[in-house]
Amino acid sequence: MNKLSCFLTFSALTLMAAGAAAASCDDALAQLRSAISSDSTPGLLSAFDMVRSAGCSEETNRITMGQVSAALATQAQARVAAGDLTGAEEALTHAPSLHWAVQAIRGDIAAKRGARGEAAQMYNAALDTITDPALTPPNSRLVPVADRIARLAQENMMLSGNLSASVTRGGQASGVLKSAMRGIRIEKAATVQAQTEGKQENEYQSTTDLYAGAPKENYVVADAVAAAVNAVYLPVRFASGSAEMDADGLREAETLANFLLKNALHKLTVVGHTDDVGSDAFNLDLSLRRAKTVRHFLQAKGVHAEIYVEGKGEREPPALVDYAVYSEEERRKIARRVELVLHE
Incomplete structure (x- = not known):
C-alpha cells in the first residue's frame, strides 16, 4: 500500500461526530463507518445520505463530506490499480466535496490514458488543494503525499509539453510554480527576520502575508512542499x-x-x-x-x-x-x- 492509500484509509475511518447531539446522528455515523470499511460505493452513498438526514450538526456534515470523498478516492485508486479506469471515474463522480485525493486520482486516470495535459492539470490542482489550509486541514502526514503529487505534476507537465497547468491565464502561479513562489517568500521572510532580530514588530510584518495571520503550523504542508520544489x-x-x-x-x-x-x-x-x-x-x-x-x-x-x-x-x-x-x-x-x- 503506498503513502496515498495509507493516508486515505486513515482519514476515512477517523469519523468524528462534531457536535452530534442526537442518537440518530451517532447511529448514522456508525453506519457510515461500517460502509467505509465494506468498500461498497452504493453502501457508502446510502450511509452518507443517512448522515445528512439524521440532524447532525453542520460541522459534522462538513467533515463527513470530506471523509466520504476520501473514501471514494480510495475505492477509485483500487480500481485504477486493477485497470478499471471507467469504474474509478464513476466512483469519483459521487464525491460530495472538493478533495485533493479526488483530484490526484483523476490525475492518475488521465495519466493512465496518456492524457498528459489533463493529468498535469489535475495534479497541480490537487497540489493547490492539499497545501491550502482553508481546503485541507493541516497534517504533517500529508507532506510525503503532497511531495509525490508535486513530482507527478512536474513529470506530466513535461510530457504534455505545456506550462499552462501551473500558470493561470492571468499570469498567476498555481500548482508547482505556486509552491516555488512560496519558497522565495519564505526565504525573504527569513532574511527580513534575520536582519530585524529583536524587533518584534518588523518580524511580525515579515510573516503576516506569508501565513495570513494564522499560526505557522497551519501551513506545514505548504511550507514543506515549497522547500522541496526548488x-x-x-x-x-x-x-x-x-x-x-x-x-x-x-x-x-x-x-x-x-x-x-x-x-x-x-x-x-x-x-x-x-x-x-x-x-x-x-x-x-x-x-x-x-x-x-x-x-x-x-x-x-x-x-x-x-x-x-x-x-x-x-x-x-x-x-x-x-x-x-x-x-x-x-x-x-x-x-x-x-x-x-x-x-x-
Missing part, C-alpha cells in the same frame, strides 16, 4: 541536437516570459538538461547553450530580472516517482528539460 520543470522544446527552440518551445517560453513580467521577479537561474543520447561533453555544452537561448529570449521580451544560466547535460536526470510507468522515450522526454530556479 526547481520548476519547463517544457521548453528544442530541435533535436540544437539550441534553437522549436514552435512548441517558443510558445512555452512566451508563457514563461509573460509570467515573469507579471510577477516582477528579480533574480532567477535557468538550468539546461539533456537526455543520455550523445556524448557527455556534447550534452554538457548543448544544455548550457539551451539555457542561454532561453535567457536571451526572456531578455528580448523585456524581462529585466538578473538571469543566471547553468548547463548540467545528462549528469542530473530527474528522480521520477515511478520509472516503470514510463517508456524509455518518455523518460528521456522528461530529462530534456529546462529548469527554472527562483531566488529571493
Whole structure:
C-alpha cells in the first residue's frame, strides 16, 4: 500500500461526530463507518445520505463530506490499480466535496490514458488543494503525499509539453510554480527576520502575508512542499541536437516570459538538461547553450530580472516517482528539460 492509500484509509475511518447531539446522528455515523470499511460505493452513498438526514450538526456534515470523498478516492485508486479506469471515474463522480485525493486520482486516470495535459492539470490542482489550509486541514502526514503529487505534476507537465497547468491565464502561479513562489517568500521572510532580530514588530510584518495571520503550523504542508520544489520543470522544446527552440518551445517560453513580467521577479537561474543520447561533453555544452537561448529570449521580451544560466547535460536526470510507468522515450522526454530556479 503506498503513502496515498495509507493516508486515505486513515482519514476515512477517523469519523468524528462534531457536535452530534442526537442518537440518530451517532447511529448514522456508525453506519457510515461500517460502509467505509465494506468498500461498497452504493453502501457508502446510502450511509452518507443517512448522515445528512439524521440532524447532525453542520460541522459534522462538513467533515463527513470530506471523509466520504476520501473514501471514494480510495475505492477509485483500487480500481485504477486493477485497470478499471471507467469504474474509478464513476466512483469519483459521487464525491460530495472538493478533495485533493479526488483530484490526484483523476490525475492518475488521465495519466493512465496518456492524457498528459489533463493529468498535469489535475495534479497541480490537487497540489493547490492539499497545501491550502482553508481546503485541507493541516497534517504533517500529508507532506510525503503532497511531495509525490508535486513530482507527478512536474513529470506530466513535461510530457504534455505545456506550462499552462501551473500558470493561470492571468499570469498567476498555481500548482508547482505556486509552491516555488512560496519558497522565495519564505526565504525573504527569513532574511527580513534575520536582519530585524529583536524587533518584534518588523518580524511580525515579515510573516503576516506569508501565513495570513494564522499560526505557522497551519501551513506545514505548504511550507514543506515549497522547500522541496526548488526547481520548476519547463517544457521548453528544442530541435533535436540544437539550441534553437522549436514552435512548441517558443510558445512555452512566451508563457514563461509573460509570467515573469507579471510577477516582477528579480533574480532567477535557468538550468539546461539533456537526455543520455550523445556524448557527455556534447550534452554538457548543448544544455548550457539551451539555457542561454532561453535567457536571451526572456531578455528580448523585456524581462529585466538578473538571469543566471547553468548547463548540467545528462549528469542530473530527474528522480521520477515511478520509472516503470514510463517508456524509455518518455523518460528521456522528461530529462530534456529546462529548469527554472527562483531566488529571493
